[in-house]
Amino acid sequence: NAGVTQTPKFRILKIGQSMTLQCAQDMNHNYMYWYRQDPGMGLKLIYYSVGAGITDKGEVPNGYNVSRSTTEDFPLRLELAAPSQTSVYFCASSYSGTGGAGELFFGEGSRLTVL
Amino acid sequence: QKEVEQNSGPLSVPEGAIASLNCTYSDRVSQSFFWYRQYSGKSPELIMSIYSNGDKEDGRFTAQLNKASQYVSLLIRDSQPSDSATYLCAVNNDKIIFGKGTRLHILP
Numbered sequence: 001n002a003g004v005t006q007t008p009k010f011r012i013l014k015i016g017q018s019m020t021l022q023c024a025q026d027m028n029h030n031y032m033y034w035y036r037q038d039p040g041m042g043l044k045l046i047y048y049s050v051g052a053g054i055t056d057k058g059e060v061p062n063g064y065n066v067s068r069s070t071t072e073d074f075p076l077r078l079e080l081a082a083p084s085q086t087s088v089y090f091c092a093s094s095y096s097g098t099g100g101a102g103e104l105f106f107g108e109g110s111r112l113t114v115l
Numbered sequence: 116q117k118e119v120e121q122n123s124g125p126l127s128v129p130e131g132a133i134a135s136l137n138c139t140y141s142d143r144v145s146q147s148f149f150w151y152r153q154y155s156g157k158s159p160e161l162i163m164s165i166y167s168n169g170d171k172e173d174g175r176f177t178a179q180l181n182k183a184s185q186y187v188s189l190l191i192r193d194s195q196p197s198d199s200a201t202y203l204c205a206v207n208n209d210k211i212i213f214g215k216g217t218r219l220h221i222l223p
Contacts, residue, residue, distance in 0.1 A: 033211065042121075042203055042215040043159070058210060090158060094211070102147070104211060106158035 002026050006091050006107035013081040013114045021076040021110050023091030031094045032074040033104065034058075034066065036087040043090065049074055050096070081114045088112075118142060119206050121214035129222050134191040136217050138204030141185065148180055149205040150189045153216065159203055163189060194221045 007022045025032065030051045035043040045058030049068040063085060065077040074093075078085060088111050092104040120139045128134040136150075147166050151159035163178040165171045165187065171178045177190040187206075191198055201216040
């Protein structure tokens, strides 16, 4: 079991470029999440998905897009990168049970710098 | 209104003492609550989850939940230098939202 796998681990982008952060999980979890973490701060929810074909906005969705075509994969697309998107991005997944999502399993994070 | 509030710290506690971390949340329909520990440069890892009012103990860690007051706390007994980290409170109300985290420093 690989758990949650994120790629790339590091990336430098120029302002205005686009890119996709990949996230895959092999635990058959229904719920998947994308968070960003700025230095010294907590995690802010960008988008989440409760199952294949279903996505919803989190706290800070502007400038990002997601898709969930399969249970395993949840890519995050950055369009027209801006310096404000410099951050560490975490993908996470969880099972769904009574009361909704349970424990989050995190990937190792992707450190993105926009110059 | 911020959904999950935590004191950012840093909170300094002598080794062997009890560390007390607090969290409040705004959405009354929140159903489950989590404490994650995050070391610098690493991913968060789950320490405790709690779903009903009262206390839940796991080794040196105790989580406390008071839904009427919309308050959840984490106690760490016999604090060790390895407990120095940022502690993130998370609340599930169909999506999982985190607080800013409290930096804990255990003084040797």
